[in-house]
Amino acid sequence: MIILKLAFLLVLVCSIPVFHAYGQLDDKPPQGVMRDGIVGVKFLDAYFGTSTERMEFGPGDKNVPFTVTFANISTADIVGIKGKLSMPGYFHSSQGVNYPLLADSDAKATIGSNFYLTFYVNVSDGALTKTYPGSVQVDYSRLKSAGVRENSFQFTFTLPGESVVNLKSNTPVITSITNNPVTLEISNSGSATLSNVDVVLQNTDTSISSSSMSTTNVEKVIFDQNQWKVGNIGPDSAKTFSFNVFVPESLKNEPLRIPMKITYFNAHGDKQSLTRVADLYINGLVNPSIYGVKVIELSGQKTLIGEILNEGNADGLFGFVKVQARGDSNIKESSQYIDEIEPDSPVPFNVPIESNGLLSFGEHDVRIIVSYKDAVRDEHTVTYDTTITIVPFEDNTDYGSMIGGLIFLAIVVAIGYKLYSKGKIPFIKKGKIPYINKNTES
Numbered sequence: 517m518i519i520l521k522l523a524f525l526l527v528l529v530c531s532i533p534v535f536h537a538y539g540q541l542d543d544k545p546p547q548g549v550m551r552d553g554i555v556g557v558k559f560l561d562a563y564f565g566t567s568t569e570r571m572e573f574g575p576g577d578k579n580v581p582f583t584v585t586f587a588n589i590s591t592a593d594i595v596g597i598k599g600k601l602s603m604p605g606y607f608h609s610s611q612g613v614n615y616p617l618l619a620d621s622d623a624k625a626t627i628g629s630n631f632y633l634t635f636y637v638n639v640s641d642g643a644l645t646k647t648y649p650g651s652v653q654v655d656y657s658r659l660k661s662a663g664v665r666e667n668s669f670q671f672t673f674t675l676p677g678e679s680v681v682n683l684k685s686n687t688p689v690i691t692s693i694t695n696n697p698v699t700l701e702i703s704n705s706g707s708a709t710l711s712n713v714d715v716v717l718q719n720t721d722t723s724i725s726s727s728s729m730s731t732t733n734v735e736k737v738i739f740d741q742n743q744w745k746v747g748n749i750g751p752d753s754a755k756t757f758s759f760n761v762f763v764p765e766s767l768k769n770e771p772l773r774i775p776m777k778i779t780y781f782n783a784h785g786d787k788q789s790l791t792r793v794a795d796l797y798i799n800g801l802v803n804p805s806i807y808g809v810k811v812i813e814l815s816g817q818k819t820l821i822g823e824i825l826n827e828g829n830a831d832g833l834f835g836f837v838k839v840q841a842r843g844d845s846n847i848k849e850s851s852q853y854i855d856e857i858e859p860d861s862p863v864p865f866n867v868p869i870e871s872n873g874l875l876s877f878g879e880h881d882v883r884i885i886v887s888y889k890d891a892v893r894d895e896h897t898v899t900y901d902t903t904i905t906i907v908p909f910e911d912n913t914d915y916g917s918m919i920g921g922l923i924f925l926a927i928v929v930a931i932g933y934k935l936y937s938k939g940k941i942p943f944i945k946k947g948k949i950p951y952i953n954k955n956t957e958s
Contacts, residue, residue, distance in 0.1 A: 556590035557654055559669035560630065563784070564676060567632040570784040574678040574707035575643045579610040582673075583634045584652050588625040592658040594665075597621040599633040602651045606643035606675075610636040625656075645677035645707055645783070676783030677708030677751065683776055683792035686756065689892055691799050692768040693829060696761050700776070700794050702746060703754035708783035710749040715757065717742035718775040718791060734774050738762040749780075765829050768800040769891055800830020802890055804857055806900040809884065811869065811907075818869040818906060823862040824854070824886055832857035832888035832896075837865040842881040842901065846872045857888055869906070877906050 562584045565571035573580045584601070588594050601617035609615035617635045625631040633654065653668045682703045690696035704710050719734050744757040763772065774794045782788050809822035820839055826832060838851040848870040857863050869875070886898045 556588070556594060556658065556665050557656065557667045558587045558589045559652070559671060560585040560587055562650060562652070562671050562673045564673075565784075566634060570786055572676050572678040572706070572708055572782055572784070573639060574645060574675065575639055576641045577639045577678070579636050580639060581634050582607075582637045583632050584671075585630055585632055586625075586654060587630050588627060590658060591627065592661060593627060594625045594656040594658055596655070596657045596664070597623075597625060597631060597633065598655045599635070600653045601633075601635045602653075603637070604648050604650070606640040606648075608638045608640070610638050624659075639675065643675055645675050647672050647674045674783075678706040679704055679708040679710050679751075679780070679782055679788075680706035681710065681778055681780075681790060681792065683778070683794050685774075685794045685796050687796065689797050689799050689894070690761065690763060690772070691801050692763045693765050693801050694762070696763065697758060698761050698796070699756050699758045700774075701754050701756045702749060702778065704749040704751060707751045709751065711781040713746040713749055713755070713778065713780045715744045715746055716777045716779070718777050733767060733770070733772060736764060736767060737772065763798050767798050768829060770798055772796045772798050797892065799890055799892055801828035802826060802830050802832040802857065802888065802896065803828035804832060804886055804888070804898050806884055806886060806898065809900070809902050809904065811904050814866065814868075818875065819866050820869055820882070820884075820904065821864065821866045822884065823864050824857055825862050826857045826859045828859055830859065830891060832890070833893075835863070835886065835888040837867060838885040838887070839867045839869075840883045840885065842883050845880040845882060846876055847880055847882060848872050857886075875906060877908055879903050879905050 562582070563570050564573050564580060564582055566581050567583055567585075571581070582601070582603075584599065598620040599618070601619070603617065607617075609617050617637065619633040619635045621631060621633060623631065633652070649670070650673050651668065651670050653666060655664050655666050657664055682705060684701050684703070686699040686701050687697070690698060702710075702713065702715070717734075717739060738761065740760040744759075746755050746757060749755050772795070774796065775791055776794065777789060777791050779787065779789045804824050804826045806822055806824055809820065812819055812821055814821075824835075824837075833856060835854040835857045836851055837854055838849065839847070840849050841847040850867050850870055852865055852867045854863055854865055881901070881903050884900045884902065886900075887895060888897075889895050
């Protein structure tokens, strides 16, 4: 009996450490890969933007979103999530310089999910587009667990700057029924670099083949290419690209809208695509030439005449013809207003020739200048150099007729004298001239 009691006491004493160890399982997590060093929240990222989109901002921007991303890696859902953000002096709360940067979330973060805190920040004008240090403190509560838990994290973030894309034409006016060289310019007026810029012409015959109607007349013209690799465009800089375009006659005197799809990578490394439109004006073609130049006498004055033929499809407006001397010619400069130069219809001109001093006979080198304006009131000139000949004035008296008249008169006088001398002229006797009395009745 005594032996049994001693054995029972021995077993009871040896069991005390075992029960103590078992009670510790509720207070400490078991050692292992899944729960070793476990915390409730894990920091993932911090950037300018919202929970759904990274955004570009630069110095001087106000009330911009700054988002911090976390993951719930605890063993329970968490609620009552609040955050406090610390940033360098270039960044302040949108409420004012002395206000803290606070954010909270009414959503529940389930086990294993990500959640976001978005703060609203004013960026100082003196801030630089570079990487800065920051820290965030996040408070939360676990469901079915009392108390507020707190985690703090150090991180770095980048002020990316902002890219602002513009497109314009450096060739604002082109001409119909001609092959026009066109240069377009892509500019970046922001503070972030546009990387790997690629431009594709939109709304051509191939790109609108599936659409029922067109939004521009660009499909009616002919481009020699439709895609351009522009490269990187830094802040406050621009790059150009060029191509040739042929415009049919039907599009004269109207605008040409050229849509371009511009693709690039922003400061976050995200691919961006947008469409910009370059506007040009299609001018009509005025194509005059000068021919048939010669000198005639008009109203007793030497006059230079000729014709202008417009082989284009638009009127030349406010036309002038000017004659200038070249070399040692003493012809004085003079001009004539000819008004409109219409297509396919010769326009004559006649400019009186005046001289400095006596007009020299012989050959004169002259320059004929035709000036006019097109539909957009740009002035153009056509120059034609030629040699004209000045001859003495012609005597237009008909000496042959005068001589013939004198001969006829002499013959009449001779015949009359002969008849008179023979007394064969009726009512007149030789040597006597009849006297006619005024009082004689007839």
